[in-house]
Amino acid sequence: MTDHDVIVVGAGLAGLVATKELADAGKRVLLLDQEPEESLGGQAWWSFGGLFLIDSPEQRWMGVKDSKELAWQDWMGTAAFDREDDEDHWARQWAEAYVDFAAGEKREWLRQMGVKMFPVVGWAERGGYDAEGHGNSVPRFHITWGTGPGLVKPFEQSVRDHMKNGKVDYLPRHRVDELLMQDGVITGVEGSVLAPSSVGRGEESSRVVVDTFEYGAQAVMVTSGGIGANFDLIRETGQAVWEPPKAMISGSSAHVVDECLHLPNKPAGGSSNR
Ligand SMILES: Cc1cc2nc3c(=O)[nH]c(=O)nc-3n(C[C@H](O)[C@H](O)[C@H](O)COP(=O)(O)OP(=O)(O)OC[C@H]3O[C@@H](n4cnc5c(N)ncnc54)[C@H](O)[C@@H]3O)c2cc1C
Secondary structure: OOOOOEEEEOOEHHHHHHHHHHHHOOOOEEEEOOOOHHHOEHHHHHOOOEEEOOOOHHHHHOOOOOOHHHHHHHHHHHHOOOOOOOOOHHHHHHHHHHHHHHHOOHHHHHHHOOOOEEEEEEOOOOOOOOOOOOOOOOOOEEEEOOHHHHHHHHHHHHHHHHHHOOOEEEEOOEEEEEEEEEOOEEEEEEEEEEOOOOOOOOOOOOOOEEEEEEEEOOEEEEOOOOOOOOHHHHHHHHOOOOOOOOOOOOOOOOOOOOOOOOOOEEEOOOOOOO
16 A cells, blocks of 8 residues: 555545546545445435536527526626635636536536436526526536436446556545645645444444554545534634524535544654555
């Protein structure tokens, strides 16, 4: 377990897609997740599989007139990106790249993976109903045939194929606790091996630690998901812009608490399973 080019932290859909793309490109990948293998695919497995696409054949078939320009206007209506000192720089870069992707290669790339779409486009995140305000001013919610599991399946299959051909090592029950840093560069991860767990998909698993690990790689990609089940963190991060409600409900699995984004970086050194 030493010669990986990239460590991917989190085996939800983002982690599976990243792992597949990296392994397709010939990289050796170590994929780590704190949950048992039963939960491979993360939240996306539970999702509706609704996909944001712009000016698709499905939209045109329904008579929906869409364009990249209109989608960007809608995006700006919500995001605004009006903070000073370039604070919105990366969020804006990401948004522009994503709108490009959704208006361009995304649909064909998914179709080549075997993802099919229900030929009726929904209108999620509808917002204010016009192109001047927030939200989608036209329907853009393309539902995957087979919903969430139908979306996860081809990516999971591809990662499993790469596990067989030796490009990917996947270690469930490996929770990353620290990103390791040397001379300003992330060089690896350190974490805890959690006790084996037989809980079902999405159920809360134990946090009993049975061992520790440390792995290094040229690059570390963090795909550790959101914070939907961590009400304290939601309140803490939300406070700047809204008054968090006293009572909340969550549609996410219990482990969607992001134990990764707020990790302190630690100088590399010491070793266990390196
Ligand atoms: C009911 C429901 C319906 C939804 N419907 C839609 C929809 O129709 N369309 C849409 O676009 N989105 C939808 N979503 C949202 C979408 O599913 C999620 O945004 C997406 O799946 C997140 O994927 P992810 O890989 O980023 O994160 P996750 O799926 O949360 O995966 C993150 C992974 O990282 C692991 N992890 C976290 N911390 C660590 C750590 N420290 N060490 C090791 N591993 C760690 C977790 O165990 C998890 O497996 C829905 C969500 C839900 C819950």
